[in-house]
Amino acid sequence: MDRAGVSCVIPLWNEEGSLPHLHAALVAALKGLNRDYEVVYVDDGSTDGSRKVLEALYDQDATTQVISLRGHYGKSAALMAGFRHARFPIVVTLDADLQDEPQEIPKLLETLEQGFDMVTGWKRVRHDPWLKVVSSRLFNWVTSLFTGIRLHDYNSGFKAYRREVLAELDIYGELHRFIPALLGLRHFTVAEVPVQHNPRQFGRTKFGPERFINGFLDLLTVMFLSNYLKTPLHLFGRIGLLFFTTGFLINSYITYLKALTGTIQFHYPLLVLGTLLLIMGVQFVCTGLLGELISKANRRDADRFVIRAHLTRHPHEPGGFTIKRRQPPE
Numbered sequence: 001m002d003r004a005g006v007s008c009v010i011p012l013w014n015e016e017g018s019l020p021h022l023h024a025a026l027v028a029a030l031k032g033l034n035r036d037y038e039v040v041y042v043d044d045g046s047t048d049g050s051r052k053v054l055e056a057l058y059d060q061d062a063t064t065q066v067i068s069l070r071g072h073y074g075k076s077a078a079l080m081a082g083f084r085h086a087r088f089p090i091v092v093t094l095d096a097d098l099q100d101e102p103q104e105i106p107k108l109l110e111t112l113e114q115g116f117d118m119v120t121g122w123k124r125v126r127h128d129p130w131l132k133v134v135s136s137r138l139f140n141w142v143t144s145l146f147t148g149i150r151l152h153d154y155n156s157g158f159k160a161y162r163r164e165v166l167a168e169l170d171i172y173g174e175l176h177r178f179i180p181a182l183l184g185l186r187h188f189t190v191a192e193v194p195v196q197h198n199p200r201q202f203g204r205t206k207f208g209p210e211r212f213i214n215g216f217l218d219l220l221t222v223m224f225l226s227n228y229l230k231t232p233l234h235l236f237g238r239i240g241l242l243f244f245t246t247g248f249l250i251n252s253y254i255t256y257l258k259a260l261t262g263t264i265q266f267h268y269p270l271l272v273l274g275t276l277l278l279i280m281g282v283q284f285v286c287t288g289l290l291g292e293l294i295s296k297a298n299r300r301d302a303d304r305f306v307i308r309a310h311l312t313r314h315p316h317e318p319g320g321f322t323i324k325r326r327q328p329p330e
């Protein structure tokens, strides 16, 4: 087994019906890889019989880890828990509901080993309700447009990573939808390969229609975190300066009118607008300054850059910095 081993991380929440079928299909696919492997199930606070099923799988199969979270924390948290405990250099994630096809794992690995940091599965032919398919298309289009990381399918649970990449990932809430953007915006290489997608056979989807509202709000967070976290004043300050300048021009005009005609009785609405813009302008700039303070207080070295490789004949830790060294890919 000279090839890198694979850890399969499966987040799940109330999937008792699918689990035995999933495990059988997964193990069959993993055995065929001729690599070391393990399956890491992360139970996100299931209240059905999932826990019992997982305990039985753990007893039967020595390549299985089961992580049971104390309660229901959401898919992002479950993934993070799995990433933290994955043992092998390659990490593959799948949904537990049999919608992702374990037979497709070799395809993801092949692309990953061409030199990518992450590969994401593209459900080209989807087996989901039409409303979900249409809104998901829109979501992918908008996210691609705003992040510049062009993908057909952001929110596929089927992905493969080099494990060291995951050390740089910090997702919470529902940010798992944006993993390719979060990594891509930090200059990791992301590839997409078409994968087979199956209809859900057991249980129901865990994300209702509110997924779209949350998704678009989260897009704001992602854009903000990735582009403006370093310089909040550049965003808020720009808006503030625009407002302030416009307000200043309007009120100068009103002052000029007052001096010229002695009355501004027809221009009160304009005066209100000008004054409002001045105040809002100052507030935006102040918000930006506060953002700078917060960002400075929380900034980590890791937020600024990630080193791909470090060729040096003088290995040492430069004063006060901790730099994670990574071997160049074979």
Ligand code: UDP
Pocket (backbone or CB within 6 Å): 011, 012, 013, 014, 015, 044, 073, 074, 075, 078, 094, 095, 096, 097, 099, 157, 204, 205, 206, 207
């Ligand atoms: N999941 C989870 N915690 C959650 C929501 C979902 O662990 O809060 C798991 C779920 O059990 C499944 C995967 O994430 O294994 C994808 O969920 P689902 O199939 O409901 O999403 P969809 O396919 O509808 O996008």
Ligand code: MG
Pocket (backbone or CB within 6 Å): 095, 097, 099, 200, 205
């Ligand atoms: Mg699903």
